[in-house]
Amino acid sequence: MATALASDLTTLTLGAPLALDSGKQLANVELAYETYGELNADKSNAILIFHALTGDQFVAKTHPLTGKPGWWDRMVGPGKPIDTARYHVICANVIGSCLGSTGPASAAQDGEPYGMRFPVITIRDMVRAQVGLLDALGIERLHAVVGGSMGGMQALSFAANFPGRTERVLAIATTARHSAQNIAFHEVGRQAIMADPDWEGGDYYARGKGPEKGLAVARMAAHITYLSEQGLTDKFGRQLQDRDAKSFGFDADFQVESYLRYQGLAFTDRFDANSYLYITRAMDYFDLAEEHGGLLADAFREASDTRFCVVSFDTDWLYPTSESRNVVHALNAVAAPVSFVELSAPFGHDSFLLECPALDRVVKGFLG
Amino acid sequence: MATALASDLTTLTLGAPLALDSGKQLANVELAYETYGELNADKSNAILIFHALTGDQFVAKTHPLTGKPGWWDRMVGPGKPIDTARYHVICANVIGSCLGSTGPASAAQDGEPYGMRFPVITIRDMVRAQVGLLDALGIERLHAVVGGSMGGMQALSFAANFPGRTERVLAIATTARHSAQNIAFHEVGRQAIMADPDWEGGDYYARGKGPEKGLAVARMAAHITYLSEQGLTDKFGRQLQDRDAKSFGFDADFQVESYLRYQGLAFTDRFDANSYLYITRAMDYFDLAEEHGGLLADAFREASDTRFCVVSFDTDWLYPTSESRNVVHALNAVAAPVSFVELSAPFGHDSFLLECPALDRVVKGFLG
Numbered sequence: 001m002a003t004a005l006a007s008d009l010t011t012l013t014l015g016a017p018l019a020l021d022s023g024k025q026l027a028n029v030e031l032a033y034e035t036y037g038e039l040n041a042d043k044s045n046a047i048l049i050f051h052a053l054t055g056d057q058f059v060a061k062t063h064p065l066t067g068k069p070g071w072w073d074r075m076v077g078p079g080k081p082i083d084t085a086r087y088h089v090i091c092a093n094v095i096g097s098c099l100g101s102t103g104p105a106s107a108a109q110d111g112e113p114y115g116m117r118f119p120v121i122t123i124r125d126m127v128r129a130q131v132g133l134l135d136a137l138g139i140e141r142l143h144a145v146v147g148g149s150m151g152g153m154q155a156l157s158f159a160a161n162f163p164g165r166t167e168r169v170l171a172i173a174t175t176a177r178h179s180a181q182n183i184a185f186h187e188v189g190r191q192a193i194m195a196d197p198d199w200e201g202g203d204y205y206a207r208g209k210g211p212e213k214g215l216a217v218a219r220m221a222a223h224i225t226y227l228s229e230q231g232l233t234d235k236f237g238r239q240l241q242d243r244d245a246k247s248f249g250f251d252a253d254f255q256v257e258s259y260l261r262y263q264g265l266a267f268t269d270r271f272d273a274n275s276y277l278y279i280t281r282a283m284d285y286f287d288l289a290e291e292h293g294g295l296l297a298d299a300f301r302e303a304s305d306t307r308f309c310v311v312s313f314d315t316d317w318l319y320p321t322s323e324s325r326n327v328v329h330a331l332n333a334v335a336a337p338v339s340f341v342e343l344s345a346p347f348g349h350d351s352f353l354l355e356c357p358a359l360d361r362v363v364k365g366f367l368g
Numbered sequence: 369m370a371t372a373l374a375s376d377l378t379t380l381t382l383g384a385p386l387a388l389d390s391g392k393q394l395a396n397v398e399l400a401y402e403t404y405g406e407l408n409a410d411k412s413n414a415i416l417i418f419h420a421l422t423g424d425q426f427v428a429k430t431h432p433l434t435g436k437p438g439w440w441d442r443m444v445g446p447g448k449p450i451d452t453a454r455y456h457v458i459c460a461n462v463i464g465s466c467l468g469s470t471g472p473a474s475a476a477q478d479g480e481p482y483g484m485r486f487p488v489i490t491i492r493d494m495v496r497a498q499v500g501l502l503d504a505l506g507i508e509r510l511h512a513v514v515g516g517s518m519g520g521m522q523a524l525s526f527a528a529n530f531p532g533r534t535e536r537v538l539a540i541a542t543t544a545r546h547s548a549q550n551i552a553f554h555e556v557g558r559q560a561i562m563a564d565p566d567w568e569g570g571d572y573y574a575r576g577k578g579p580e581k582g583l584a585v586a587r588m589a590a591h592i593t594y595l596s597e598q599g600l601t602d603k604f605g606r607q608l609q610d611r612d613a614k615s616f617g618f619d620a621d622f623q624v625e626s627y628l629r630y631q632g633l634a635f636t637d638r639f640d641a642n643s644y645l646y647i648t649r650a651m652d653y654f655d656l657a658e659e660h661g662g663l664l665a666d667a668f669r670e671a672s673d674t675r676f677c678v679v680s681f682d683t684d685w686l687y688p689t690s691e692s693r694n695v696v697h698a699l700n701a702v703a704a705p706v707s708f709v710e711l712s713a714p715f716g717h718d719s720f721l722l723e724c725p726a727l728d729r730v731v732k733g734f735l736g
Contacts, residue, residue: 021616022616024616116618119616120616120617120618177606178606179597179600179601179605179606180597180600180601180603180604180605180606180622180624181592181595181597181600181601183606183622183624183625184588184592184600184624184625184628185592187588187620187622187624187625187628187629188585188588188589188592188628190618191581191584191585191588191629191632192560192563192585194618195560195564195581195582195584195585196563197565213559213563214563216559216563217556217559217560217563217585220552220555220556220559221553221556221589224549224552224553224556227549229547229548229549229685229688232547232548232549232552233547233548233549235548236548237547237548238545238546238547238548238551238655238658246653248389248390248391248392248487248488249488250484250488250558250562250645250649252555254548254551254555254652256548256551256552256555257551257552257555260552260555260556261555261559264559277618281618284622285614287606290606317597317685320597
């Protein structure tokens, strides 16, 4: 468990309490955000990027905790598909997260960390907070909203709930509702965290050590869902790790074991376990149709003059193409202009983060 | 953690130490087994059923710990596809397991439970022990070996390593080697168990309480892989559990969460965590081609006069049809008589255990 230094963060405090879907209010909401490229005079060139479950605002800047390049550095920058020489790119850490925006690790009114007293939030709550940020920045209408995975959920939610505030919506590798299988995998992760005695009902901040083993297991399970079976086979197969023969023991004999263990451990250095609980819950609660009376098309009725682009990947089994098709059918039903493409990429759900030249072309072309 | 009473168990002690693939030997190997139907005079009507990871010898008898019907009660019995009015069915608990056969919970030479001193075993070791049982029972040649999932691995291993000892091999929903994704899911489960402080390096027997939370998480993760995405959607979708609206909390709001939690908890009442570690390890080590010089066809070269039937399910993403096809191609390469069918069933990997009339017909037809 590590925390970013305040000097690494740009934050803004929303002027009013945030009304949440739960009926509760969240006071003193801080949003940590980063911008890339210049905002033009009439404030018409802004693109809001929404990050995924474990992402953050450091889209194209060095991560302050890991020292690694931004998570979409390959996509965002001068001359890149999301061209910061032309566009002003904004990305904010979602509420509930742990890189500067208000979340379970933040101080509540009594000065102590919220822990599990933090209210359960939804994808729409995350979006509402970011609309508050746009208001504060004086940006009335975006050139586009863009997001992959949970970022795509926010993009769809933004379109449905704030239809006048963007010209374009680019939703990648995402879904309009979490399926039973999606919920099941998240529940495994939450149970792994809560089973760890170091979780202590979420009240671990004072100790400086959270439920790291549980969080690592949660990350390992989730990580498998981000990759395709074929991708894992191509990358690791049954290759052994630094040995010529099986050890007949329980060390990480196979490369894929060693890789997963590393993914789990590394994650605990940069992410808060309670944030993982709250954000996965928000994703599981996401059902855009349900929010709009049960018919997905109704979610988009006010957004029918927004331009949409929906992208899926053929090897993504977390949010398979059928989920994107579901969104496209709803958009068709309200005659919204929509482009839809299923790209072929070997990496499964994570394809949107990895080397996929076809995605670059789609993004560049759609943003214009 | 519960243990079966000795009075519930039929056991046989192998006469000689078992030579293991690791190079070690396992002394005083006990095998707990059950039989169904009469053995005929020339001992030619025996069918050996191999159970799966968490299965046991109670194929068609009430389970002594859960009080539930046998795991393949629908398939095995008088007049059923595996007809005990005609065949003598044998099923033994695999070594490494926890229902009477020698495993980590058994006493080592020093009288204390093995725990993690138990040697790492392989699928072939499990099969070797069961061949020892056949020897003791005086059964030279089986009418058939039958198994699904890990049972199918044992069936293939039996055919490859003891080719003269069966006329027929029926391998259902299985694979000739564990893939990187298969290993990855098992590793998550093992890490969940080992992360539980109640595991205590496997040395928990004296306390009477094992790493139940970790084992439950392992089971939950594995359970998802046994079901199809569509099956989960059909069965649970996003239906709420005993409530009209989301609770905005971390209780099991969704039926699928409640179901998974139940599956995890119930499992800890009947299964030993160390056995879970050892048996998943054996499955991950399984690579029938590697055992036979790298070419799967070579595994079956001596078995080319055995009749094979290979069955896969279209919704099984744990051991998809491509894995069965791989086996069939190897059998074709040695001109072994093989029938192959991909059945359509909605339940994913678990289809072999559930209502699937087409499977009943295939099994009945193949056994003759």
